[in-house]
Amino acid sequence: MQLKDNIKFSIDNQMSVGGEDCKNILIKGDNKAILPELVPVYGGKIKCIYIDPPYNNGDSYHYYNDNTTTSAWLKDMHSVLSWLRMLLKKDGSIWISIDDKEMAYLKVEADRIFGRENFASTIVWQQRKTRENRAVFSCNHEYVLVYAKDIKAFKKSRNLLPVGEDFVDSKYKNPDNDPRGPWQSVSASVQAGHAVASQFYTIISPAGVEFDPPKGRCWAYNQEKMLREIAEHNIWFGLEGRNTPRIKKFLANAKIGLTPETLWSGDNYGTTDSAKKHLLSLFPEMENVFDTPKPEELIKQIIEIASNEGEYVLDCYIGSGTTMATAHKLNRNYIGIEIGDQMADLVVRRMNLVINGESGGVSSAVNWNGGGQYALYNFDKNKVEERKIEDKPTYSRQPVQYHQLDLFDLFEQYGEEPITQNCMVREDIEIEYGTKHNHRHLPIDLTKNLLICNVKKDNWEQYLDGSAKIYYTGKRFPTSVALNKLYYFMPYLSGKGIRDLYYIKIARLGYRKEGQVNEDKNDLRLVFEIERVGQLFDDYKKVKLEIWRTFTDTTMKKIIELIE
Numbered sequence: 001m002q003l004k005d006n007i008k009f010s011i012d013n014q015m016s017v018g019g020e021d022c023k024n025i026l027i028k029g030d031n032k033a034i035l036p037e038l039v040p041v042y043g044g045k046i047k048c049i050y051i052d053p054p055y056n057n058g059d060s061y062h063y064y065n066d067n068t069t070t071s072a073w074l075k076d077m078h079s080v081l082s083w084l085r086m087l088l089k090k091d092g093s094i095w096i097s098i099d100d101k102e103m104a105y106l107k108v109e110a111d112r113i114f115g116r117e118n119f120a121s122t123i124v125w126q127q128r129k130t131r132e133n134r135a136v137f138s139c140n141h142e143y144v145l146v147y148a149k150d151i152k153a154f155k156k157s158r159n160l161l162p163v164g165e166d167f168v169d170s171k172y173k174n175p176d177n178d179p180r181g182p183w184q185s186v187s188a189s190v191q192a193g194h195a196v197a198s199q200f201y202t203i204i205s206p207a208g209v210e211f212d213p214p215k216g217r218c219w220a221y222n223q224e225k226m227l228r229e230i231a232e233h234n235i236w237f238g239l240e241g242r243n244t245p246r247i248k249k250f251l252a253n254a255k256i257g258l259t260p261e262t263l264w265s266g267d268n269y270g271t272t273d274s275a276k277k278h279l280l281s282l283f284p285e286m287e288n289v290f291d292t293p294k295p296e297e298l299i300k301q302i303i304e305i306a307s308n309e310g311e312y313v314l315d316c317y318i319g320s321g322t323t324m325a326t327a328h329k330l331n332r333n334y335i336g337i338e339i340g341d342q343m344a345d346l347v348v349r350r351m352n353l354v355i356n357g358e359s360g361g362v363s364s365a366v367n368w369n370g371g372g373q374y375a376l377y378n379f380d381k382n383k384v385e386e387r388k389i390e391d392k393p394t395y396s397r398q399p400v401q402y403h404q405l406d407l408f409d410l411f412e413q414y415g416e417e418p419i420t421q422n423c424m425v426r427e428d429i430e431i432e433y434g435t436k437h438n439h440r441h442l443p444i445d446l447t448k449n450l451l452i453c454n455v456k457k458d459n460w461e462q463y464l465d466g467s468a469k470i471y472y473t474g475k476r477f478p479t480s481v482a483l484n485k486l487y488y489f490m491p492y493l494s495g496k497g498i499r500d501l502y503y504i505k506i507a508r509l510g511y512r513k514e515g516q517v518n519e520d521k522n523d524l525r526l527v528f529e530i531e532r533v534g535q536l537f538d539d540y541k542k543v544k545l546e547i548w549r550t551f552t553d554t555t556m557k558k559i560i561e562l563i564e
């Protein structure tokens, strides 16, 4: 599926430099309405998200107001962050700019959404270098909260900061002319805290000098491995062969770079003032250039740590378009969303300057010479409403005939073979669910179908304590969706509603009271083998069940929208 397949998005050919196949996308509209529509196309595909939302600092700017209550602001942030999480790749990360006022509140909310274990760091960025003498304190920093979708995956994939050739030359040498190239040496001993007996022995150097591990330490390898490493010239005893043994680490195998630190200075990463000056240089005729731009240097640092060329960067509060301009110069693909008129006034004009080789911001640092494309889309949710209205008379004249899936229908739908095999096993999903997940960490695919079924009161207990593994349908099973398209299951407890989400692993033919003494092999049923994913909602929610009284099928997206 592509964006162009969604009726709500229409490309603005006049404002675009590129067509519908262009991977660099700007969208004019409200991110809260747009993000859910992006999930079916970009869910799990975005490597780096940077956002710089209104901080709720009580100010009013030329292009937007930043004054609401903390609870209303947090509610919006919760919704936006939840959708953004679904867009992130497994090894992706999200970087959120915020200032002192709401930082603590936002951190708690973001912890809930991404999980505290996925919190990577708080960057402190020196946002101004001049002193503000009217205030109690001259606040000269802002924060960037960094969360990973999965902290382990992010740690493996995030980039280190580049180091100069001088740094490499000073660290890696080749005193023994090793044909494998330059190397540096690291200690061959480690702290003995977790040592095993086989790590304590005497090493004899090529010149016959004996070495025992230093006090409180042991050798990094056991003796057998150490002898092998010595034979393969991976241990260095100095040119004379008499020095303390050290392990050779070759440049060719090294992931060279510096671990990013958390204090980012205005000198290295720009300030709000320097960003404004850059904008003024691009639009000298403008009276009201954007009030709160970020410097390209700051965004470059984020994008370079969090993504590689050709990967997707997303910003859903693009303001003057800094993230998109920087991502473009760094050869990333990007999606940018902005609700305000600055999309046309500033962003589009800025992107055209970038394509023409604009030389400010990070241009010289990345040798930017221009080129590339972007496509601007307008977003219009009314188009969908029009379509729904057109559809309505058909529904009212002729009620939808739901496919009633009784046992004969099963034969019809799946042919003879699956019936002989007697099951439909879901293998087209890689996700492994476990009991540890809770509803905020679910990798839910919103496009997939959800089945909601009534549970008889005498079976409630296993659904209340989450131990249910099987759901038997009644004799007839109504659904408008093919069986193999049903991915999720939610038990409906009458009077309470729905709360817990299960994943349908297997749908098969079975019979009532299977495995029990009073089982009846002639009383055939459809059986879902299910696995609890977690709570989708904090508490039970009542929903209207549309197919008969007991069953309904819908998509995940629809049910979440309905409840929210």
Ligand SMILES: C[S@@+](CC[C@H](N)C(=O)[O-])C[C@H]1O[C@@H](n2cnc3c(N)ncnc32)[C@H](O)[C@@H]1O
Binding pocket: 029, 030, 031, 032, 052, 053, 054, 055, 063, 064, 290, 292, 293, 294, 295, 316, 317, 318, 319, 320, 321, 322, 323, 337, 338, 339, 340, 342
């Ligand atoms: C702080 S500014 C971003 C500045 C940006 N980082 C830059 O460098 O220019 C926040 C932007 O978010 C936009 N915005 C606020 N609510 C929005 C929403 N619901 N959807 C899309 N954009 C929104 C505002 O219009 C404003 O331009």
